Amino acid sequence: MRRLGRAGVALGVAIALGAVCAGDAARLAPPAVAQPSFTPGAPGVGDRYLPEAGNGGYDVHHYDLQLRYDPGSGQLDGHEVITAVATQNLSRFDLDFGRLAISALTVNGTGARWSKAGQELVITPSAGLRTGRRFSVDVRYAGQPGTGPDAKTVDTGFIRSRTGAVAVDEPTGAEDWYPVNDHPRDKASYTFAITVPAGVTAVANGVLEGTQATGNNETTWRWHEDAPMASYLATVAIGRYRVQTGPGNLFIAVADTLPPAKVDAVLARTPEIVQFLAGMFGPFPFDSLGGIVPAEPRITYALETQTRPVYGSTFFDRDNATTVLAHELTHQWFGDSVSLHDWRDIWLNEGFATYGQWMWDEHTGQGSMRDHFEEYYGKTDVWDPPPGDPGPDKLFAPSVYVRGAMTLQALRMTVGDATFFRILRAWADGHRYGTGTTSEFIDLAARLGGGSVRGLLNTWLYSPGRPPHP
Ligand SMILES: [Zn+2]
Numbered sequence: 241m242r243r244l245g246r247a248g249v250a251l252g253v254a255i256a257l258g259a260v261c262a263g264d265a266a267r268l269a270p271p272a273v274a275q276p277s278f279t280p281g282a283p284g285v286g287d288r289y290l291p292e293a294g295n296g297g298y299d300v301h302h303y304d305l306q307l308r309y310d311p312g313s314g315q316l317d318g319h320e321v322i323t324a325v326a327t328q329n330l331s332r333f334d335l336d337f338g339r340l341a342i343s344a345l346t347v348n349g350t351g352a353r354w355s356k357a358g359q360e361l362v363i364t365p366s367a368g369l370r371t372g373r374r375f376s377v378d379v380r381y382a383g384q385p386g387t388g389p390d391a392k393t394v395d396t397g398f399i400r401s402r403t404g405a406v407a408v409d410e411p412t413g414a415e416d417w418y419p420v421n422d423h424p425r426d427k428a429s430y431t432f433a434i435t436v437p438a439g440v441t442a443v444a445n446g447v448l449e450g451t452q453a454t455g456n457n458e459t460t461w462r463w464h465e466d467a468p469m470a471s472y473l474a475t476v477a478i479g480r481y482r483v484q485t486g487p488g489n490l491f492i493a494v495a496d497t498l499p500p501a502k503v504d505a506v507l508a509r510t511p512e513i514v515q516f517l518a519g520m521f522g523p524f525p526f527d528s529l530g531g532i533v534p535a536e537p538r539i540t541y542a543l544e545t546q547t548r549p550v551y552g553s554t555f556f557d558r559d560n561a562t563t564v565l566a567h568e569l570t571h572q573w574f575g576d577s578v579s580l581h582d583w584r585d586i587w588l589n590e591g592f593a594t595y596g597q598w599m600w601d602e603h604t605g606q607g608s609m610r611d612h613f614e615e616y617y618g619k620t621d622v623w624d625p626p627p628g629d630p631g632p633d634k635l636f637a638p639s640v641y642v643r644g645a646m647t648l649q650a651l652r653m654t655v656g657d658a659t660f661f662r663i664l665r666a667w668a669d670g671h672r673y674g675t676g677t678t679s680e681f682i683d684l685a686a687r688l689g690g691g692s693v694r695g696l697l698n699t700w701l702y703s704p705g706r707p708p709h710p
Pocket residue numbers: 544567568571589590593
């Protein structure tokens with residue numbers, strides 16, 4: 241309606257000007273046209289936990305990332321082209337970006353003013369961007385991103401070792417290595433062209449399009465992920481890797497210093513685990529799969545990077561290492577395809593992934609779902625904070641995982657197996673490639689499982705302490 245209104249104003253002016261001769265028109269003062277007003281995009285998407293994450297006023301459709309990385313120096317040279325659509329008349333807009341130095345920036349091919357304020361990269365194009373119109377941002381930047389090899393510990397972001405690098409970005413590490421609208425609400429497709437020294441492997445998300453020698457004793461690795469992807473799920477892993485490939489664009493990369501019998505053999509079970517999970521959750525949502533195990537002992541976690549999770553190498557010292565694969569691969573449905581709309585909804589990722597992990601454990605004789613539930617139900621330290629609203633500092637609290645998964649088991653014990661899996665499949669299907677909220681999940685469960693589950697889920701997700709046994 242607003243756009244139609246503006247078009248009507250512009251048309252009226254054109255007719256009025258047409259009524260005077262050219263000579264008169266030249267002498268006239270600029271007509272008092274009712275110009276659409278252009279305002280700055282918001283510096284955050286309005287997340288309840290991370291209010292500054294992401295930005296408002298536009299929707300990114302695609303990130304094209306051309307990166308050159310030198311593992312010796314840790315130097316990254318980036319050339320990024322973002323394709324986006326304005327969702328308001330924009331006088332300026334923000335991207336999220338860390339501390340790498342920008343050398344050139346254009347919007348729609350024209351130089352734009354920009355400045356940095358903390359993580360906000362504030363861009364003022366030479367002309368306002370009209371709502372509904374596509375625009376492009378072209379940025380060249382360089383520097384040494386993220387956490388260096390001398391850091392004793394690593395958190396998330398772009399992590400450098402002496403032999404390579406890996407990006408693991410939850411929740412807001414992506415801005416370490418590329419300018420980005422850094423929130424899962426703005427998912428986009430990606431292409432990567434990563435140039436590294438010959439003999440070094442560069443892995444990213446999605447399908448490997450090919451590799452190409454540059455003539456400068458370097459190789460460019462081209463990847464594309466066509467399915468919408470949240471920014472924190474984008475990854476690059478650079479180093480010396482052994483590679484396994486297979487049907488369905490399988491691409492598994494294990495650092496060549498890790499023991500094959502311990503690591504490669506476990507990763508090789510990725511398709512089998514995906515098939516098992518698909519039997520419960522519906523079709524695997526992506527057109528490629530795999531995994532990455534970097535030689536970086538400081539990474540003591542795993543992350544569900546889309547199509548290709550990153551696993552810390554220490555997981556493979558354990559006997560039942562497939563359990564972590566089941567967790568990260570369940571995230572491909574819950575977290576990656578169906579992303580959280582707000583970081584407060586984190587249990588929709590972690591409770592579900594833990595549930596898939598327990599299902600795999602049951603399948604492999606590591607204890608039944610019921611056993612897991614009863615074992616944890618007897619504990620005192622898995623209840624708080626309640627998983628539906630853990631608070632921004634407790635995003636990854638154990639209760640988000642354990643009580644989150646127990647919430648799903650309590651639902652299953654209440655509605656029965658058939659209805660329970662109908663709910664999970666409807667959730668995966670109905671929100672595929674988009675986002676979902678906890679209240680939308682409760683609504684779905686109540687619609688398929690009966691109104692009484694609303695109270696059950698509210699208690700399990702939001703009440704402090706141990707809920708009544710279902
Ligand atoms: Zn997880």
